[in-house]
């Protein structure tokens with residue numbers, strides 16, 4: 372689709388995959404304002420945009436991530452919970468009634484450990500590990516054609532930002548890929564000519 376004039380090329384480049392996924396994963400189960408959305412892996416490319424979408428809809432957004440992502444997550448207006456052992460208990464302290472949707476962007480053991488915070492296993496949706504989500508009673512994200520157009524519109528109106536956090540030149544492509552592959556990226560990593 373065409374890049375809106377209001378968006379920089381770097382921001383536009385960050386939208387089609389991470390932004391479209393964030394849109395789809397936050398709309399697969401429709402919530403009402405005030406309901407609780409827990410996001411595992413909230414500080415990454417998909418997570419920060421998913422958290423922003425949740426705040427636009429006035430959900431109670433709880434972002435689970437490592438301590439290095441606390442400021443980023445709180446700046447969006449979401450509640451930060453540190454990931455790792457005991458994360459499910461820390462979420463329950465803040466939301467004793469449980470999550471109306473649990474968005475998983477990490478998978479594996481981290482998903483298994485946080486899964487009990489969902490009010491019902493059917494409220495788990497994963498972009499990272501659909502097999503584990505299904506085994507637990509949830510589902511993988513269903514990508515839609517509309518997601519990219521919708522998130523682009525939302526970004527164009529300044530309601531969300533793609534959170535471009537690192538920029539590399541073409542000469543430093545290896546560093547850019549290494550930054551993504553370490554699995555702890557904050558926001559999006561961009562390669563520019």
Ligand SMILES: NC(=O)c1ccc[n+]([C@@H]2O[C@H](COP(=O)([O-])OP(=O)(O)OC[C@H]3O[C@@H](n4cnc5c(N)ncnc54)[C@H](OP(=O)(O)O)[C@@H]3O)[C@@H](O)[C@H]2O)c1
Pocket residue numbers: 388389392411412413414415416417418435436437438440454455476477481498499500512514551554555556557558
């Ligand atoms: N199906 C699709 O269409 C689709 C599309 C896009 C992405 N995806 C998948 O969705 C996932 C997220 O994508 P992304 O672009 O947001 O990735 P990303 O930018 O690399 O972010 C992943 C986040 O996961 C966190 N993390 C890693 N290990 C963790 C753990 N044990 N516990 C809690 N958090 C942990 C990291 O944060 P910390 O440093 O805070 O741990 C990181 O910020 C990936 O698996 C990707 O492949 C699927």
